[in-house]
Amino acid sequence: EVQLVESGGGLVQPGGSLRLSCAASGFTFSSYWMSWVRQAPGKGLEWVANIKQDGSEKYYVDSVKGRFTISRDNAKNSLYLQMNSLRAEDTAVYYCARDRTRGGNSDYFDYWGQGTLVTVSS
Amino acid sequence: SYVLTQPPSVSVAPGKTARITCGGNNIGSKSVHWYQQKPGQAPVLVIYYDSDRPSGIPERFSGSNSGNTATLTISRVEAGDEADYYCQVWDSSSDLRVFGGGTKLTVL
Numbered sequence: 001e002v003q004l005v006e007s008g009g010g011l012v013q014p015g016g017s018l019r020l021s022c023a024a025s026g027f028t029f030s031s032y033w034m035s036w037v038r039q040a041p042g043k044g045l046e047w048v049a050n051i052k053q054d055g056s057e058k059y060y061v062d063s064v065k066g067r068f069t070i071s072r073d074n075a076k077n078s079l080y081l082q083m084n085s086l087r088a089e090d091t092a093v094y095y096c097a098r099d100r101t102r103g104g105n106s107d108y109f110d111y112w113g114q115g116t117l118v119t120v121s122s
Numbered sequence: 123s124y125v126l127t128q129p130p131s132v133s134v135a136p137g138k139t140a141r142i143t144c145g146g147n148n149i150g151s152k153s154v155h156w157y158q159q160k161p162g163q164a165p166v167l168v169i170y171y172d173s174d175r176p177s178g179i180p181e182r183f184s185g186s187n188s189g190n191t192a193t194l195t196i197s198r199v200e201a202g203d204e205a206d207y208y209c210q211v212w213d214s215s216s217d218l219r220v221f222g223g224g225t226k227l228t229v230l
Contacts, residue, residue, distance in 0.1 A: 035219070037165075045165065045208050047219035059217055065125070095164060102171075106219065107212050108155035110166040110176065 002026040002111045004096045009093035011118030016086050016099070016120070022079040022096030022113055030054075030074040033099035033106045036081045037045055039115075048090075049081065050099055064090075086120045093117050123212035126222035133228045134199050141202075142225045144192040144209030152211045154192040156185060160205045168207075169194060196227070202230045 007022040020036070035050035049060045049070040058070050069082040079096055093115040099106030127145040134140040144154060147206065154172050157165035167176050169185040180196045196203055209222040 044224040045159075045210075045221040047221065050219070061218060090217050100170070103218065105212070107153055108167065108170050108210060109157075110170070111163075112166070114164050 002098065004098065004113035006094065006096050006113045006116040007043050007056040009118045009120065011092065011119045012086055013092065013101060013122050014087060014120055017082070018083040018118060019087065020083065020094055020116060020118070024077045024079065024096075024098075027098070029072075034072060034079045035097045035099050035106065035109060036070060036079075037109065037112075038090075038118075039095070040089075040092045044085045044094075048094070051079070052105075057105075060117045083118070086118075088120050090116060091120045097118075123218060124211065124220050126209055126211065127185050128207075128222040128225045130223070133229065133230055134137045134196075135230045136199055137199060140196040140199050140203070141228055142194045142196075142207050142209075144194070144201055144222050145190055146211065147190060147193075149190055149192050149211065150188045152185065152187075154185065154187050154211075155210045157208045157210065158163060158203075158205045158209065159160055165208065194212045199227075199229055201229050203227060 003025045005023045037046040051070045067085045071080045095115045096110040096113040097109035100110045101107045148171045158171040172187040172196040173185040206224045208224045
């Protein structure tokens with residue numbers, strides 16, 4: 001059974017940093033692109049970033065470029081999101097998701113974790 | 123960047139058919155994916171590549187895509203289908219994954 005379990009969320013002050021983790025199990029983690037998707041309270045879904053199987057390619061939404069860094073450790077079946085210079089508008093539930101594609105970069109997300117809440121507030 | 127437009131809400135009586143639209147410029151040339159999200163839960167994939175259905179998703183869920191509109195159709199709607207539904211595409215020009223704003227399906 002595919003499982004994605006996020007951790008690392010919490011309350012942080014504006015300008016602060018936080019590192020999210022996603023522990024994957026039930027599939028060959030190193031064979032899949034992986035993404036982070038977020039959802040602000042009461043709002044819709046927003047794709048944040050994704051990373052290729054070997055970590056050689058990474059893509060970000062413009063609003064987090066230069067502040068967030070996605071990474072992975074295939075030996076530990078883990079995905080990470082390092083978030084720096086956090087802003088109030090980064091407040092959201094952050095989901096880890098497995099990407100699927102017919103070839104190349106990801107097309108859609110077939111499994112999602114339960115999410116971890118990040119609150120940026122003074 | 124590419125914009126996907128969904129109606130904020132759709133209402134339907136039990137047993138009837140619900141249609142949720144997703145509008146975008148020439149969206150028919152892209153692959154559209156749909157997710158269901160119930161309150162307090164993570165999204166669940168219900169349709170991928172316009173009309174394919176993951177295992178475990180009822181046949182009542184179907185999708186189509188042509189021109190400037192993609193449509194998620196839910197036949198014989200049940201109370202348990204009440205949820206938010208999001209469409210999503212990959213915008214090749216920006217290399218971004220884009221979601222629609224979501225549609226709240228209410229079962230009357």
